[in-house]
Amino acid sequence: MAEPRYEEVAVGTRLPRLTHVLRRGDLVIYAGASGDFNPIHWSERAAAQAGLPTVIAHGMLTLGVALRAVTEWAGREAVLECGARFAAAVPVPDTDEGVEIVADGIVAEKLGEGRVRVDLTVRCAGEKVLARPRAMVRLS
Amino acid sequence: MALNRDFVGRTYEASATYEVCRVKIKEFADAIGDDNPIYHDKEAAVAAGHPDVVAPPTFPIVFSLSGASEALSDPDLGLNYAMVVHGEQRFEYQRPVYPGDELLCTSTITEIRDAGRNEFLTLRSDVTSTTGELVCRTYNTIVERGGAA
DSSP states (O other), rough: OOOOOOOOTTTTTTTOEEEEEEHHHHHHHHHHOOOOOGGTTHHHHHHHTTTSSSOOOOHHHHHHHHHHHHHHHHHHGGGGEEEEEEEOOOBBBSSOOOOEEEEEEEEEEEETTTTEEEEEEEEEEEOOOOOEEEEEEEOO | OOOGGGGGGGEEEEESEEOHHHHHHHHHHHHOOOOOHHHHHHHHHHHHHOOSOOOOTTTGGGTTTTHHHHHTTTTTTOOOGGGGEEEEEEEEEESSSOOOOOOEEEEEEEEEEEEETEEEEEEEEEEEEEOOOOOEEEEEEEEEETTTT
């Protein structure tokens, strides 16, 4: 897919939706890849001790997955800034089905010099799990 | 337990640089389910205009807390790690991260505050190359649940 050009996008331009299923094993893989071995992300017992209903996904795993909506649209090198607040935990039950992350992006602002702000909406089981998930990207 | 506010403003430098390698970038991209060839295949990355495979935008989370880990485990800070969750994260890039980069992370505790029953601690980390060039800056807020109760 051709990358979007600054002149061709408008406030309100929608990015293709991204969906991704997370299972328990994915949390273990992310723990190893990121070096975040906090046991609330793999131990039912540790999660319960921290007052959580079950094991939860790393916030950075959810954000990393969600930002693929931006990099698949604009390219990796386009991303100048990105981030989010982790508003709600993403519980990941120990099931074959796992949970589905759904990320929708929209161009929220054109900032000049080819830069646009993309606002994401990231849901799990219908609930928004990230607050102000955003990226600033530079388009050609 | 409330966190020790005396830690606000303290700066910590990682004891060693972090050397980025292709294998780690591939491992990280796999972990976020990203099969974009620019993360996995040097030839594809070069064809896309990069000098080598490139790291995904959230990759600096791998090393950006390396300077502050000692501070966060300092008993004087009073952080109960068992109750910690990630509150917020931002990245500001000067340029992408590539294999061979030797990155030094310098972290400053910029804020400690409470909200409701929770304690919030924010770190800003400057990630620089061996020549002193700023590569990216990260902002990380961790939450100690029940810490302010």
